[in-house]
Amino acid sequence: MAKWYCAGCDEEMETEWDYEPKYCCNGYMCACQAKPINPIFCDKCVEQMKGAVSDG
Numbered sequence: 144m145a146k147w148y149c150a151g152c153d154e155e156m157e158t159e160w161d162y163e164p165k166y167c168c169n170g171y172m173c174a175c176q177a178k179p180i181n182p183i184f185c186d187k188c189v190e191q192m193k194g195a196v197s198d199g
């Protein structure tokens with residue numbers, strides 16, 4: 144278990160596995176904006192995304 148922040152709503156959440164954020168670079172002049180390239184989302188945001196997909 145590890146604690147991290149949801150990439151969707153910034154809520155602190157617990158991950159079931161040892162999540163290690165991977166970064167592309169420091170974000171300078173890059174679209175990654177120094178955010179992890181493997182973002183994680185809380186259950187709420189996952190449900191929202193699922194809903195958005197099934198709506199489409």
Ligand SMILES: [Zn+2]
Pocket residue numbers: 149150151152153154184185186187188
């Ligand atoms: Zn969230």
Ligand SMILES: [Zn+2]
Pocket residue numbers: 167168169170173174175176177
């Ligand atoms: Zn980058």
